[in-house]
Amino acid sequence: xxxxxxxxxxxxxxxxxxxxxxxxxxxxxxxxxxxxxxxxxxxxxxxxxxxxxxxxxxxxxxxxxxxxxxxxxxxxxxxxxxxxxxxxxxxxxxxxxxxxxxxxxxxxxxxxxxxxxxxxxxxxxxxxxxxxxxxxxxxxxxxxxxxxxxxxxxxxxxxxxxxxxxxxxxxxxxxxxxxxxx
Numbered sequence: 001x002x003x004x005x006x007x008x009x010x011x012x013x014x015x016x017x018x019x020x021x022x023x024x025x026x027x028x029x030x031x032x033x034x035x036x037x038x039x040x041x042x043x044x045x046x047x048x049x050x051x052x053x054x055x056x057x058x059x060x061x062x063x064x065x066x067x068x069x070x071x072x073x074x075x076x077x078x079x080x081x082x083x084x085x086x087x088x089x090x091x092x093x094x095x096x097x098x099x100x101x102x103x104x105x106x107x108x109x110x111x112x113x114x115x116x117x118x119x120x121x122x123x124x125x126x127x128x129x130x131x132x133x134x135x136x137x138x139x140x141x142x143x144x145x146x147x148x149x150x151x152x153x154x155x156x157x158x159x160x161x162x163x164x165x166x167x168x169x170x171x172x173x174x175x176x177x178x179x180x181x182x
Contacts, residue, residue: 010108016103017048128178
């Protein structure tokens with residue numbers, strides 16, 4: 001029987017960027033946008049707050065975009081400070097690269113295994129689905145989902161009792177599946 005596990009975000013991740021006012025390197029996005037119009041041109045920023053001093057920094061979303069090139073529903077979501085839109089934009093690698101930031105997902109996601117009825121089976125077939133592009137080590141997910149120490153999971157991989165079509169070392173942020181034989 002195939003089990004489905006879901007890795008889902010619980011809150012917005014921290015933004016890794018150096019603060020100009022203090023020594024902190026983390027900012028907390030609060031889902032607020034600043035929209036500035038200059039005639040027919042728009043500038044839009046996603047606001048983030050320094051975790052050290054509370055200063056506000058701006059992540060550029062749109063720069064000098066013509067007002068007619070922005071979909072009205074997108075503009076409405078920005079004016080309404082839609083936290084869902086903030087989460088979508090933080091997932092965008094182009095926005096992160098343009099603003100020279102990275103994301104810290106520690107403590108901002110959870111694993112939903114659908115219950116613990118799979119733990120007593122001899123063979124477990126699991127499909128892991130990501131609700132957002134959250135980079136997580138598969139060893140950590142398997143350890144948490146099966147209630148095993150990470151060293152035990154790594155031993156099972158080495159022994160060939162834990163197999164997958166993808167490499168289980170490193171981090172993944174896309175769907176994968178694995179088979180565990182005890």
